[in-house]
Amino acid sequence: MNQEIMLLIDKYLENITIKKNLSKNTFFSYKNDILQFVDYFNLSTIDDINLIKIEAYLDFLSSNYSESSHCRKLSSLKVFFNFLCEKNIIESNPLDSIRFPKLRRTIPKIISEKQIINLINLSYSDNSYKGLRLSLMLEIMYATGIRVSEMVSIKLGDLADDYTSVLILNKGKSQRIVPFISKVQIILKKFLDTSKFENKDKSIFLFPSNSKLGHITRNRFFQILKDLALKSGIDKKNLSPHKIRHSFASHLLDRGVDLRIIQESLGHKDISTTQIYTHIKTKKLRKILEEKHSLKKNIKKLIKI
Numbered sequence: 001m002n003q004e005i006m007l008l009i010d011k012y013l014e015n016i017t018i019k020k021n022l023s024k025n026t027f028f029s030y031k032n033d034i035l036q037f038v039d040y041f042n043l044s045t046i047d048d049i050n051l052i053k054i055e056a057y058l059d060f061l062s063s064n065y066s067e068s069s070h071c072r073k074l075s076s077l078k079v080f081f082n083f084l085c086e087k088n089i090i091e092s093n094p095l096d097s098i099r100f101p102k103l104r105r106t107i108p109k110i111i112s113e114k115q116i117i118n119l120i121n122l123s124y125s126d127n128s129y130k131g132l133r134l135s136l137m138l139e140i141m142y143a144t145g146i147r148v149s150e151m152v153s154i155k156l157g158d159l160a161d162d163y164t165s166v167l168i169l170n171k172g173k174s175q176r177i178v179p180f181i182s183k184v185q186i187i188l189k190k191f192l193d194t195s196k197f198e199n200k201d202k203s204i205f206l207f208p209s210n211s212k213l214g215h216i217t218r219n220r221f222f223q224i225l226k227d228l229a230l231k232s233g234i235d236k237k238n239l240s241p242h243k244i245r246h247s248f249a250s251h252l253l254d255r256g257v258d259l260r261i262i263q264e265s266l267g268h269k270d271i272s273t274t275q276i277y278t279h280i281k282t283k284k285l286r287k288i289l290e291e292k293h294s295l296k297k298n299i300k301k302l303i304k305i
Contacts, residue, residue: 004045005043005046008046008089009034009080012034012083013027015083016079016083029076030076030080033072034077037057046089049090051094054094054098071100074095074100078095081093081094109246110251113247113251116244118232119228119229119232122228122232123135132191133207134228137151137152137221138244139183139187140154141245141248144184144265145245145249145262147245148221153205153215154207155205156206163185163188164180165178165179165180166178166180168267203215218241248265249262
């Protein structure tokens with residue numbers, strides 16, 4: 001790759017990281033999206049970019065990626081080109097006239113309260129350290145709705161002294177305090193008393209492991225979750241850490257909890273992201289009305305009239 005282009009990309013990433021306080025994952029997403037574009041055409045200079053190449057790249061994206069990935073990659077490029085415009089390296093942004101594909105907002109899939117409770121109860125049948133660890137992870141996820149990446153990386157120092165809450169680092173490096181219900185507090189204390197014998201290396205993490213990260217990984221938790229799903233009779237395709245998070249939000253909404261409180265626990269920056277769960281409630285209500293509404297019994301009579 002041309003050294004000049006690589007230098008521009010590095011300067012851009014440095015600039016946007018400072019401005020937006022990007023997480024590691026977001027940083028590498030931006031970088032990979034831009035490098036993919038440069039490598040696709042084997043660009044030797046920024047001046048080689050033209051509308052014909054942009055259109056060819058759009059065809060490539062639409063043929064190989066989902067609408068959401070397509071949009072994300074275009075967005076990464078557009079912000080990069082804006083940076084080049086600001087620095088007077090290019091005269092105009094070649095993506096300004098390009099239409100982004102319309103995103104279809106999908107309704108999150110959830111599992112029922114009964115299924116989750118059965119899952120958690122089944123985890124308690126294993127009284128070993130690992131069994132207790134799984135029970136605690138499930139209890140925390142379903143009681144708080146935090147992301148699986150946030151859950152596995154909880155540090156001991158982030159826990160309140162009385163176990164009533166945990167300090168969570170958000171995607172944008174800001175922080176939020178998430179409260180624990182009494183059931184979580186009880187099993188957390190029990191786990192910490194047990195883990196004193198297991199945590200011989202004095203790890204800073206609540207769920208330590210031998211992974212490079214120093215704590216249990218998201219993938220490992222997902223594997224354990226799939227094994228538990230098989231034992232509980234749930235199709236492993238219908239269960240994931242993210243579905244537990246979705247279920248937490250949806251079940252709270254069903255019980256009348258304010259959307260702002262759910263937003264705070266989930267760590268959503270924008271309330272519009274949390275509002276997707278209202279669509280689940282609306283869909284469920286429509287189904288109930290169609291099946292149970294008293295008018296349904298009188299439809300035939302109404303037709304005759």
